[in-house]
Amino acid sequence: MSLVVVEGLSVSFGDRAVVQDVSFTVAAGETLALVGESGSGKSLTALSLLRLLPPGAAVASGRIEIEGEEITGMREADLRRVRGGRVGMIFQEPMTSLNPLHRVGRQVAEAVKLHAKAGLSRDALHRRAVTLLEQAGFADAAHRLDAFPHQLSGGQRQRVMIAMALANDPALLIADEPTTALDVTIEAQILALLDAQKAARGLGLLLITHDLGVVKQHANRVAVMKAGRIVETGTVADIFARPTHPYTRMLLGSEPKGSPSPVAADAKAVICAENLTVRFAIRRGVMRRSVGDVAAVDDVSLTVREGETVGLVGESGSGKTTTGFAMLGLEQAKGRILFAGQNIAELPERKLRALRGDMQIVFQDPYGSLSPRLTVEEIVAEGLKVHFPKLNRAERHERVAAVLNEVGLPLNAMERYPHEFSGGQRQRISIARAVVLEPRFVVLDEPTSALDRSVQTQIVDLLRRLQADHGLAYLFISHDLRIVRALAHRIIVLRRGRVVEEGPAAEIFANPQQDYTRALIAAAFEGRALETDLDEPEAPTLVD
The missing domain is CATH 3.40.50.300 (P-loop containing nucleotide triphosphate hydrolases)
Known part of the structure; x- marks a missing residue:
């Protein structure tokens, strides 16, 4: 029975x-x-x-x-x-x-x-x-x-x-x-x-x-x-x-396939992080007193060039998202972050704000990262009002219409609200919001993790096309190595905030040198559980 x-x-x-x-x-x-x-x-x-x-x-x-x-x-x-x-x-x-x-x-x-x-x-x-x-x-x-x-x-x-x-x-x-x-x-x-x-x-x-x-x-x-x-x-x-x-x-048949277009041999570096370190205080007790700190990112260095995608991979808690936030100046960090000839780690907020249009981010959650009170046009145009103040309303409308068409959304999407769209469509709106400012560098923080495989494939194809058309530099943060393999030129493997391996994507997947990298690949493609010497660490209470 x-x-x-x-x-x-x-x-x-x-x-x-x-x-x-x-x-x-x-x-x-x-x-x-x-x-x-x-x-x-x-x-x-x-x-x-x-x-x-x-x-x-x-x-x-x-x-x-x-x-x-x-x-x-x-x-x-x-x-x-x-x-x-x-x-x-x-x-x-x-x-x-x-x-x-x-x-x-x-x-x-x-x-x-x-x-x-x-x-x-x-x-x-x-x-x-x-x-x-x-x-x-x-x-x-x-x-x-x-x-x-x-x-x-x-x-x-x-x-x-x-x-x-x-x-x-x-x-x-x-x-x-x-x-x-x-x-x-x-x-x-x-x-x-x-x-x-x-x-x-x-x-x-x-x-x-x-x-x-x-x-x-x-x-x-x-x-x-x-x-x-x-x-x-x-x-x-x-x-x-x-x-x-x-x-x-x-x-x-919806598995992301193929590989990104080659990076030009003379491609210039868009952003360069040197000896990046981010530490968070650990607070305990009723009074939340500091009892120490934890290195979320520990002496990480990386460079992203024009038209290049650098994949940042590792387990949850390895420091991937914190690294991305630090490179955008959204997280206080030690070390040098060179962008547009300036060390943005030392820039005051007023000067950093002027560079924000050239550095954008697409967040993991397409549901929580869009304001439910704004129409799609208002969401996408919001950055234009800040970084292109001389544009009038008609010019902003024209730019929003053009970028929505570029990411594969219909013109009538402009008047609608985020809750009227599927997860894949919302992620396209998030990408449009970033791309409309004509940035040079985009952090993609797990942009496909909440999406179906068929929709993931569409988003990967869209990101490749936008990169080819605009020469965008991507820092692609993901735990999904199948997506990383289809999108990244180079890979950096993080573990507990430190770089354990890096190199061209094809070489990392074909011949990983570190046991940790091999275990990640086995878990992604063979479904084998990662064997570690420690249980998952308790997430500390972090204070900015």
């Missing part, structure tokens, strides 16, 4: 159907991957199993059965017994899923207490929380119980979510994009942990993801969703070897 049976499931927002006639099963000990692009209905389908749909959405028809019990008509009191009891769920973003005001040990213990058949003592809850965190991969779980979520790394927060989901020995585990925005090494560790727990407990696992590389390595069967419908189902071997639906073939 199947652990989960879904037949003819349809979900609607009012009169609009968003999930239509979906049917699938999940057996004990099996991993079913639900795949498709953003907006295909994957998460809504999973949320329907526990009747956790967002406001305005409702199951219009169909049958959901878990361990032989009908869910669709179940009373709310009985549903509470199922949620977190017989079915555990790992949400996509652990930082927003965990309570920022409660310590993680309390949150894990609460998950146990809610479903305990008999009252447990404080000591029993403490021991159970430690055991669950140890099973979730914490090497020193007893010392992490008092940490708040913000004091943990992204991978550690996801491990807390896994501990809570497994707290009551569920029969089914739902993992909704459990590794999105995690670097490749932590992603491999989390997926290996889920595989181990599934095998040890005989769990059924419903894995929701847009990453087909993850599916190939960790799933047994695949259900492909498009526009709210399942268009193809089969074993992993069959789907990857013999996909029958055009949409499935498109997804499988």
Whole structure:
């Protein structure tokens, strides 16, 4: 008998159907991957199993059965017994899923207490929380119980979510994009942990993801969703070897390919960082007194030339984003940063502001980096008002229209707001906002990590074209080495704030010299967890 049976499931927002006639099963000990692009209905389908749909959405028809019990008509009191009891769920973003005001040990213990058949003592809850965190991969779980979520790394927060989901020995585990925005090494560790727990407990696992590389390595069967419908189902071997639906073939072919155009031999250096060092204070206690500091970036030197992309790679916490911010003068740093013949590390803010138009950044999150109160035209034109004050309104409108066309957005996008666009379209708006100022240097901080593979491919092609047309110098920060391989000319590998290896991209991928680099590449292309001598470090409380 199947652990989960879904037949003819349809979900609607009012009169609009968003999930239509979906049917699938999940057996004990099996991993079913639900795949498709953003907006295909994957998460809504999973949320329907526990009747956790967002406001305005409702199951219009169909049958959901878990361990032989009908869910669709179940009373709310009985549903509470199922949620977190017989079915555990790992949400996509652990930082927003965990309570920022409660310590993680309390949150894990609460998950146990809610479903305990008999009252447990404080000591029993403490021991159970430690055991669950140890099973979730914490090497020193007893010392992490008092940490708040913000004091943990992204991978550690996801491990807390896994501990809570497994707290009551569920029969089914739902993992909704459990590794999105995690670097490749932590992603491999989390997926290996889920595989181990599934095998040890005989769990059924419903894995929701847009990453087909993850599916190939960790799933047994695949259900492909498009526009709210399942268009193809089969074993992993069959789907990857013999996909029958055009949409499935498109997804499988969406891997970023090719390489960037060669850099001219006489290309001039646009920006040069020498012996860059950034230190953050570590503050503890109620009064937040400084008890030391941490070197987020330690003696890093790099140069980016016209038309060149330098890929900055490494695990989360390796100093990639801090390096990018420091090179833009957005983070206080020691060392020299030479741009336009000036050491911007020593420039006062007034003089640095005059150079801002030549140095731009595209942020990781296309949802949080755009003001929801401004139209697209106002967002893109905002920089023009500062750096090109002599332009009148009609001239600004003309420049915005031209750059939106250049990044592949329609003219009518100007009058609309960010929430009306998909993630890929929002990232195009972010790129337009940077490019409209005709910069020489652009920091791209994980610009594709929150996007589907098919959209990532489009963004990579767009960035290549803009670079070729304008001779842009890119510092491309990413943990996705597949994207880096398609876009970067040179690669710098950071670990704990220090450069451990650098060189031409082709040479780094073909013949990495350092064990750490080899481990990163293995994690990215083979799905192997990175073996390190230390557990993930606790994220310090940082003060500017």
